[in-house]
Amino acid sequence: MEGIATVVKNAGSHYLLSPLPDWELFPAVLRGKVRLERSGATNPVAVGDRVRYELDGVASEEQPAVIKEILPRDNYLIRRSTNLSRQSHVIAANLDQAVIIVSLLFPEIKLPFLDRILVTCEVYKVPVLIVLNKVDLYREEFPEMVSAFRRIYESAGYTVLETSARTGEGIDVLRERCRDRINLFSGESGVGKSSIIKALDPGLDPKIGRISDVHLQGRHTTSLYEMYRLAGGGFVIDTPGLRGFGLVDLEKEEISKYFPEMLAVTDDCRFVPCTHTHEPDCAVKAAVDAGRISAERYNSYLGMLEEDRKFR
Ligand SMILES: Nc1nc2c(ncn2[C@@H]2O[C@H](COP(=O)(O)OP(=O)(O)OP(=O)(O)O)[C@@H](O)[C@H]2O)c(=O)[nH]1
Numbered sequence: 001m002e003g004i005a006t007v008v009k010n011a012g013s014h015y016l017l018s019p020l021p022d023w024e025l026f027p028a029v030l031r032g033k034v035r036l037e038r039s040g041a042t043n044p045v046a047v048g049d050r051v052r053y054e055l056d057g058v059a060s061e062e063q064p065a066v067i068k069e070i071l072p073r074d075n076y077l078i079r080r081s082t083n084l085s086r087q088s089h090v091i092a093a094n095l096d097q098a099v100i101i102v103s104l105l106f107p108e109i110k111l112p113f114l115d116r117i118l119v120t121c122e123v124y125k126v127p128v129l130i131v132l133n134k135v136d137l138y139r140e141e142f143p144e145m146v147s148a149f150r151r152i153y154e155s156a157g158y159t160v161l162e163t164s165a166r167t168g169e170g171i172d173v174l175r176e177r178c179r180d181r182i183n184l185f186s187g188e189s190g191v192g193k194s195s196i197i198k199a200l201d202p203g204l205d206p207k208i209g210r211i212s213d214v215h216l217q218g219r220h221t222t223s224l225y226e227m228y229r230l231a232g233g234g235f236v237i238d239t240p241g242l243r244g245f246g247l248v249d250l251e252k253e254e255i256s257k258y259f260p261e262m263l264a265v266t267d268d269c270r271f272v273p274c275t276h277t278h279e280p281d282c283a284v285k286a287a288v289d290a291g292r293i294s295a296e297r298y299n300s301y302l303g304m305l306e307e308d309r310k311f312r
């Protein structure tokens, strides 16, 4: 028998499939020659991939379904482990939304890191929702930090949702935003990705870690890519916390296209292409000077240009 199903879990060489939107999990393996797009990725099949499988009888651990073909992807996200490495890893495929989870403290946020993730989502055309989690820990004490963060990302065109997996704040709104979609949950280790999934649907049981006392960092509790079905509707993919995040291959002149607030004004730059650094009459620099583009985002952009020079 043959069928089409979606990869919902990837544990090394074993996979779990489900015929989404139905939730009936069964094991599968990759065997023989699978027709692949030439991608150079370290993992041929990713969570979210729709696959054609073959199966004799009922799938079991002893007799898993066999993945024969990966169907064309609507979209996907990849990352390079470092800028130096040519190897890339497909994070997930066929996503309706990337929910990027951050916390201002515990672990302390690194804006350039967030901006690289956002650029990657723009490159691969995956709509983004930014979730500012753990507000119970710092908003009362540092309200100006929260409003500064909001200002930076809302002025860039992103939606920022404040949540606390601990108190439940913002969780109903997030549940609504995740409904009827396939959502990737991504972000640094320890920001609360798995905790939020548990808060969205207390019937689920993703592994939740502890922040290390010494480094105030996450401990990479989640180690696999795994999709969950939310009781409220929709699907979420829990992922291991990102460490390094190498930027995808981009030409220097291209990078600013993936900063929506820069893209919006580049037509007014005198030079085409413009790197928005030394050129006269640059609309991006003018917008930064006028405070319409945030200095933090512009600095992240300059950092990416700089790396681009270093690594090729
Ligand atoms: N105070 C507070 N603590 C939280 C919140 N969300 C998560 N935590 C705590 O933060 C720690 C890490 O949470 P996890 O859900 O494991 O984080 P994660 O992002 O899944 O981490 P990795 O799986 O390592 O990538 C745990 O001790 C959680 O209890 C929150 O909103 N408020």
Ligand SMILES: [Mg+2]
Pocket: 193, 194, 195, 207, 208, 209, 221, 222, 238, 239, 240, 241
């Ligand atoms: Mg986790």
Ligand SMILES: [Zn+2]
Pocket: 266, 269, 270, 274, 275, 276, 277, 279, 281, 282, 283, 284, 285
């Ligand atoms: Zn310019």
